[in-house]
Amino acid sequence: MKTVLAAIAIAGTAWSAQAADISSTGTISLTNGTNFFGRVLDGASGDTFTDRWDFASVGTFDLAAGVIAVTPGTVDGISISGFELFNSAGLSLGGMQHSSGLSDVWTLSTSHLVPDSYYLMVSGTLLGSEAASYGGTLTTVNAVPEPETYGMLIGGLGLLGFLARRRKQG
DSSP: OHHHHHHHHHHHHHHHTSOOBOOOEEEOOOTTSEEEEEEEEOOOTTOEEEEEEEEEESSOEEEEEEEEEEOOSSSOOEEEEEEEEEETTOOEEEOEEEEOSSEEEEEEEEEEEOSEEEEEEEEEEEOSSSOEEEEEEEEEEEOOOOHHHHHHHHHHHHHHHHHHHHHHHO
């Protein structure tokens, strides 16, 4: 009986020592087309997180975003393993990792996004028991029409002018 209880106690201790998921959700307000986001993570080594940052756009826009996690000292305390953009249909665009280690840097950019609800997903793992953090910025710019759009606009106005002149003469 003592052996069974000891085995249960050891299994319970091992189970409780497993990594925890310390994910969260936040909202990014784009009042001026840009804003900061980030989080201080206070957990144990091995804890994972997948943080969701919601935002919405009412017009067509271009997007640039970045996230960085810097660990002071010589021991890496956090690892950012993913940075993605999702739309309301679940379609995603992955970010690009520029460095990892004492400084994890990711960027993401795209153009001609349509009005929709979006979210950024930042995922990673704590590598130590000290508090760690990451920070990021999201910038949106109203999309500027392509040169072809201006060409079609000028061509269309020219055609309307030609038809108006022809009608006036006839």
